[in-house]
Amino acid sequence: MTAAFPLTLSGVQVRRQGKTVLGPVDLTLNTTGTTIIVGPNGSGKTTLLRVMHGIERFNGGQVAWERDDPAKHGFVFQTPVMMRRTVAENLAYPLKLMKTPKDQIVMAVDHWLARIGLEASRGGQATRLSGGERQKLAIARALIRKPDVLFLDEPCANLDGHATREIEVLLHEVASAGTRLVMATHDMGQARRLANDVVFLLDGKIHEFGSAATVFATPSTPELAAFLRGDIVS
């Protein structure tokens, strides 16, 4: 299940055009639970997620998994990528890449379509779905290969309240079933609702890292306190 963890980042840095966008970062994520990464816009949340997932090049430092299998990661982007295919085909795509037998694909697709409530749209073009539906599809697609960890980059940033609630419910189910979630968000309410651990990023550096209970109740840095209050922090 999550034998890939713990994940250790040591001294990881990402530089772009001379500027240090992230780092140096030292972080160890443990085996279970949901880790939420919070921080103002531009603090490096997306970069940190992408580095952990392995799709961002970093200059300096190390990313060490206990046991890394890239196929065992799922990633959900802020703006979901809908392939120019039907809803069902979008879901099936990651399994087709793995050359999964056809009957298993059908079962998995049926299962997830039901779970995210998109059975009626299964034959329609995915590009025609609403924002919330797209994101649910993206999440299901990311989960269809039963990954050890699901990375999510502000999945609800562009969604309305109704869609957000549906997705949080889905994520809650998924987390309870044992999938490790690592999610970036700047919705503090969402963070409080979902987090087991919290990482507070500011200017590309980790200012705080701890259990949700601790961090929210008693922030140890003035910046985080200000951020929790809702002030603009930079």
Next chain:
Amino acid sequence: MIEFLDGLAAAFWLVVNLDEELWEISLRSLRVTLSALLIASAIAIPLGTYLAVQRFRYRRFVISMINALMGLPPVVVGLVVYIMLSRSGPFGVLNLLFTPTAMIIAQVIIITPVIASIAHQSMRELWAEYHDLLISLNTSKRQRILTLIYDGRRNLLTAALAGFGRAIGEVGAIMIVGGNIDHVTRVLTTAIALETGKGDFALALGLGFILIGIAILVNLAIHTLSRTEREGRW
């Protein structure tokens, strides 16, 4: 103006009488052009797609070259191919000169850059759309190329039809390498040139109208068969 009406009349009577010679040269036109189209697409589409997904040192140069080659004068291509295939030339032993095969070779050289350039353009846009997702799913280069080609097939079809249009109306190259031999390498365009040279404008125009008619039919047929206007699988 009289000539236009004469030309339309000539075209009409040729078609209505199922003129044997017309049938023969029309079929030959289609045979040569469609063969060239198939071969050129088989080269150009993977090439254009590969150039969209693979970064390498001289990529921009290669793309510029392909775009520039679109402007290659067909008659020059014809001359070069003639010199190559001439009995006193390097490939004379193949005995291909003044055969439809030589015409196909010349047309492949002419239309491959056209198809590759248009294909590359669409594939580049599609790759920009799919980039994050395909990298995140850990796809191989081969899987990426195949996915892009499949999902982008409508645009690739347009690219191919552009190549078809270029080829069906081409006359300079195939005149030189084919020789416009009656019953062997005479096609619609070379017949038009011949009749024009003889001063029989009405017949030349008539053949021209028929050529346009065939081009329209082919385009319509392809679009209907692939149901591009309705959503469908295509």
Next chain:
Amino acid sequence: MIRALCITIAVLYAPIATADVMRMAVTTSFENSGLADVLLPAIKADLDLDVQLLVVGTGQALRLGEAGDVDAILVHSKAAEEAFVAAGHGTYRREIMYNDFVIIGPKADGAGIGAATNAADALGRIAAAEAAFVSRGDDSGTHNAELAIWTTAGIDTAALGPWYQSVGAGMGAALNTAAGLDVYVFSDRASWLNFGNKDGLAVLYQGDPALFNQYAYLPVNPAKNSHVRNDLAVQLEGWLTSPKAATLIDDFQIGGEKLFTFNASAN
């Protein structure tokens, strides 16, 4: 979709066949006469030989012979032919038939060449009147014949004014241009008779022996290129110089007018 593709492929590719053939380069003026349409079926019937004709200008015909891309050539440019044989590209030249050249122009004949005493005089009158004139300008047999007459008239075409227009094209195209501009042009009779776009032009001067247009047959030298079918070329030559060919050629007419005169001698 797939099924439609298969059917299309079957229809398109069915008639492909291979044949043992002979290729001959002939000039556009020969093709324009329409004589080939009479001779080729007879050749096929008598010799079971498929003669593929490449209709090109004299210059290109000689070039194709030189390269060995054709097995024989039929052209009408004696000097160029003799040079071709001398250079070893052709085995020999065999005269087959002749027709004549004519000078064509607007019916009004502004330069008055209808009253000329000979061909050189006719061209001389055109030069004197600086009447617009279209020349083939493509180093063809017809073009060279035209140049020879200018030379006889003592006129250097390179020094002529813009009224002398060198179009660098075949006979049909040159006639088209002349008809379009309503000007003088030098043509072979056969092309003229078959030309479908005469407009306001007519034959204004003819008959001078200097306008004699000899067609000769030259087999390409097999020693130069082993792929050349000299055997077939010799076979065809035998037929072209036979009494049967003589009859077909002499009887050939366009609109009641005889075009060619057979003059091959026994070899």
